[in-house]
Amino acid sequence: MTLEEFKGILRKYNFRVTGQRILVFETLKENENSHLKIEKIYQKAYKKDNNIGIATIYRTLDLFLSLGIVQKTSIEGTYYYELMSNKMDHYHHHLICKNCKKIIEVDSDLLKSVEEKVKEKYDFIVENHELIFYGLCKKCRERNE
Ligand SMILES: [Zn+2]
Ligand SMILES: [Zn+2]
Incomplete structure (x- = not known):
């Protein structure tokens, strides 16, 4: 999923393209081949912009989940997030x-x-x-x- 495709999804569902949403998207995009815990996503996003709080990360990931932008996997009680892959039409x-x-x-x-x-x-x-x-x-x- 490219940045443009990401913005397109937000607009399609009437969500604003905000700096923080882009920041979370880019953090996931840079780690496209890994499965990240919320805390890891927060740490990485915080390095780019220390104005971001963990509550924003939670809210943003929930939104991305509902829009099919990310996939969430529970492994032994911990949730891992990753960007939805474009080659697969549904969850892998x-x-x-x-x-x-x-x-x-x-x-x-x-x-x-x-x-x-x-x-x-x-x-x-x-x-x-x-x-x-x-x-x-x-x-x-x-x-x-
Ligand atoms: Zn995966
Ligand atoms: Zn092994």
């Missing part, structure tokens, strides 16, 4: 290594056949889903051998 999934806590992205296409089966069996249209797989990554398995 995560593999979490129990040992090194590494987070690996999984393409949502893997679940297409499951969604089709749900439709068939329960006559239910899936619009979204959240799924986390816990296990051990290759590195950690090799270390244990």
